[in-house]
Amino acid sequence: MERDAPPLSSTLFMDGVGEVVLTLRPDGISWKPLDAGVVASSCLGMDFRSKIQTEIKFSDVYGVELIDSGLVHNGSWNIGTFRWGGDSEAHRFVVHGFLGERGSASPWVLVAYTFGHKYLKICQKWVEHIEACIKNEPARPRSLLVLVHPLCGKGKGRKSWDTVAPIFCRAKVQTKVTVTQRAGHAYNIVSSLSDRELRSFDGIVAVGGDGLFNEVLNGLLASRHEASYPPSPTELSFAGCGEQSQQCRDNTNGRCSSNDVNDMASETSLTSDDHEPLLTSSMPNGTDIPKSTTKNEECNAANQAPSTPFPNDWFRLGIIPAGSTDAIVLSTTGIRDPVTSALNIVLGRKMLLDIAQVVRWKASPSPRDLPSVHYAASFAGYGFYGDVIKESEKYRWMGPIRYDYAGTIVFLQHRSYEAEIAYLVEKADPVTIPTSMAETGTQPSQALQKSPSRLICCENCAVCAETATTANIYSESSRWVKSKGRFLSIGAAIMSCRNERAPDGLVADAHLADGFLHLILVRDCPRPYYLWHLTQLTKKGSDPLNFKFVEHHKTRAFTFISSQDESVWNLDGEMLKACRVSVQVFRGLINLFASGPVV
């Protein structure tokens, strides 16, 4: 007889096990074989058998679905022998979940448990019930925009999406999928979404590498993030640093007063417009493009504010790793696995991520040369880092190995660059160690010995969760410090920047959402010392920053002026030509479908 009441406990057939008593608990379901045996599960056509799996929590269930009626196999493994108990024809439903050890950096493994009953209604009730329970789990997405870079990595973007697409389907997440056709395509799609279109999605997923994610990030924030620019390098250079630079500001919440601009005009031709945010929409690679305007955006423009501003607490970005380095995924999940990342997305995992705003200033007298704004999630680097990206473009045909080849060439060239940096120092910052200028040597500096115990960012990180609001970069609690000289490289790590070559990343203890970046200045030094520094980066547990020629400053903003006519920056692995740059970090500017690395 069919029943209408929701089942709290029923006897069903479980595929590969036989008859079980299935029980609904507040936090999941459990099953107990009537015939004491073992439990089996299957995944993507493969069988995973476990003697201990007799339950699954709703937090580990990503989908449940009715399937066609058919055979439920009643066989089970029993101490190495297959015991066949006959199959039963039944109505069926499948519970899709995953097995993953908490606190372990191994990939999560998909599991599917199939149950059957002779009455369809019993199966329907179980499905409805489990669905209702998983809906109570923290905000799982319903609709996503998915952008697939088909050529990323070794051309594995499409294949990576094909691997994980069934997960989205089983989780009943609607996906609008676009395969990119060229560099800049993802940027165009995202930046031209009207607010209404954006609000129809819970997030955007990039299937590709850090470069595709950077395009999505820039497209999203180009017209939706409103903030004052950081000071221009020439402004700080003109005003000098330290307390003076604070005094050159009025009370316009960080914007320069017209006096500042007039004062600077003789040096750089900056106009007051240069200091208005969001005047220019730029491609991540530095090509300025006209922003397409939708009706909605016109409306927004009239209201002077986008109706979906950033930061907000609902819209999330996700990455399915398929690129050549995948530093953002490695630094935010601890593992480079498309299935684990897809599960993080459909399960609605959410964490805040700091984003760096990189403003490129031009020195040309043309009033059309407005500053252009770019965003980076993981890294901004100059010198060695910029040169490697530039050189590697010549060898694109080699695939990901071109970075090793280009890195070797650039290392052998051993170029250093004259530059002037000004960085913001927190008056109470224990990590900023302004080491002596232009000092090189083989003896490790004492910098890190002076730093407090190094807390590595992880799931539920206490540092990132601190509610203390990050002070405005113009607050009284900070001052600008200048550093000038010849540098082999200048790197700004917004996150640890872990990758397969650098298992701890550039800065092992960088946090994902503390509002700081780590400025690493590598001063000109003999080539063997630089090699020593680089090789330390490749070793787990080493200390690549503990050299006298390396300065490490934890900061919220810095400016840069190069004395070169052409300077190349590396933003999240993409090239940006810029001789004058200001960078500031925005704490938790976006939400990511992730929960932090397992370390």
Ligand SMILES: Nc1ncnc2c1ncn2[C@@H]1O[C@H](COP(=O)(O)OP(=O)(O)OP(=O)(O)O)[C@@H](O)[C@H]1O
């Ligand atoms: N269909 C496409 N054809 C060519 N380039 C594309 C396409 N889609 C995106 N791109 C661009 O390719 C660049 C690299 O993308 P991504 O980082 O995702 O892959 P990757 O394999 O890790 O790349 P790389 O090895 O260059 O770092 C980005 O600048 C991105 O904008």
